[in-house]
Amino acid sequence: MRRRRLAGFAAALVVLACWPAAALAAPFWPVSGQTLQARSISWLFWLVMAIAGLFLLVVLGTLLYVIVAFRGREGQPDPRPVYGHLRLEMWWAGIPFAILVAVFIFTVREVGVETAIAPDALPITLIGHQWWWEFQYPGAVSANELHVPVGRQVRLQLLSADVVHNFWVPELAGKEQMVPGQTNLWTFTPEQPGRYDGACAEYCGTQHGWMRLTVFADAPADFDRWLAGQGQPVSQQVLSQHQDALRLYTANACGACHAISGVSNGKAAPDLTHLGSRSTIGAGVLQNTPDNLAAWIQDAQQFKPGSYMPKFRLSDADARQLAAFLEDLR
Numbered sequence: 404m405r406r407r408r409l410a411g412f413a414a415a416l417v418v419l420a421c422w423p424a425a426a427l428a429a430p431f432w433p434v435s436g437q438t439l440q441a442r443s444i445s446w447l448f449w450l451v452m453a454i455a456g457l458f459l460l461v462v463l464g465t466l467l468y469v470i471v472a473f474r475g476r477e478g479q480p481d482p483r484p485v486y487g488h489l490r491l492e493m494w495w496a497g498i499p500f501a502i503l504v505a506v507f508i509f510t511v512r513e514v515g516v517e518t519a520i521a522p523d524a525l526p527i528t529l530i531g532h533q534w535w536w537e538f539q540y541p542g543a544v545s546a547n548e549l550h551v552p553v554g555r556q557v558r559l560q561l562l563s564a565d566v567v568h569n570f571w572v573p574e575l576a577g578k579e580q581m582v583p584g585q586t587n588l589w590t591f592t593p594e595q596p597g598r599y600d601g602a603c604a605e606y607c608g609t610q611h612g613w614m615r616l617t618v619f620a621d622a623p624a625d626f627d628r629w630l631a632g633q634g635q636p637v638s639q640q641v642l643s644q645h646q647d648a649l650r651l652y653t654a655n656a657c658g659a660c661h662a663i664s665g666v667s668n669g670k671a672a673p674d675l676t677h678l679g680s681r682s683t684i685g686a687g688v689l690q691n692t693p694d695n696l697a698a699w700i701q702d703a704q705q706f707k708p709g710s711y712m713p714k715f716r717l718s719d720a721d722a723r724q725l726a727a728f729l730e731d732l733r
């Protein structure tokens with residue numbers, strides 16, 4: 404009996420230890436804001452965490468003390484039951500009430516952290532799809548990897564093509580809903596160049612877990628160069644180098660869903676005009692390498708079951724040819 408109780412206690416300890424371990428292994432760390440908006444949320448998080456932690460310690464400490472100090476002893480009569488204690492009850496209702504009011508006031512204050520739209524703000528339209536992200540910049544379209552310039556305000560217009568999604572890049576911005584038929588606005592100003600991971604934060608179907616995105620905050624000159632490149636159509640040279648791949652692209656009706664500027668203009672799937680310049684495919688599910696790309700083109704379902712990219716009966720050689728073409732779209 405005693406041994407079983409010990410085993411239960413050990414199991415509980417393991418479960419408790421897994422929680423911080425899982426948090427540390429998470430792909431992103433929601434409590435280290437890198438912009439004005441994200442910092443205000445991080446600050447609130449730590450405030451509430453500190454209050455909750457303090458109470459955890461006080462309550463657990465009292466509980467342990469009571470268990471040990473007032474444990475039943477051999478031959479002792481049962482204690483007299485106590486009913487009600489007005490003064491004590493007023494304290495334990497009053498203190499939590501005061502704390503909740505304080506947290507409410509701080510929350511309202513932080514929710515109001517919204518800077519005015521700057522005259523040179525960069526407008527980007529984000530459209531959530533099951534299960535990938537479409538980004539429309541002035542003069543270019545891209546998917547799954549968002550580039551933003553450091554030091555310039557970014558003005559996001561958030562939309563959805565199907566169900567409710569949620570844009571969440573914890574270090575840059577709080578969660579913002581993407582609702583079909585409604586445009587939500589969100590602004591933030593990236594401060595540090597770098598790579599920030601994000602994800603869809605609203606359960607949106609089977610592959611919700613692989614609706615990841617990456618934000619690259621670039622130096623302004625790098626961003627301008629990147630954007631100018633993304634606005635370019637595919638060069639005639641690349642097209643003439645990949646005649647066979649283009650035939651496969653047409654024969655398999657890839658262009659019914661995908662756009663490649665100057666080749667096809669499908670709207671149901673990520674724009675592939677500059678696929679070669681992205682580091683991942685399938686909204687983060689695979690690294691963008693020629694082997695992964697060929698495997699994805701043959702059978703995307705193997706990596707992302709249920710996604711709207713169908714399985715194709717392509718020989719290995721054909722898949723590799725298509726992959727080589729797409730990798731050259733930089």
Ligand code: HEC
Binds near residue numbers: 534660673686711725
């Ligand atoms: C019925 C529509 C449809 C057709 C036809 C289609 N795709 Fe896709 N494709 C998709 C969708 C939807 C996605 C996004 C999947 C996801 O990430 O959930 C996708 C993703 C991709 C990606 C990864 C893009 C990225 O940025 O992550 C590549 C590459 C790709 N498709 C290539 C092809 C090729 C090559 C063909 C033709 C052999 C093709 N697709 C045919 C719907 C389609």
Ligand SMILES: [Cu+2]
Binds near residue numbers: 531603614
């Ligand atoms: Cu989603």
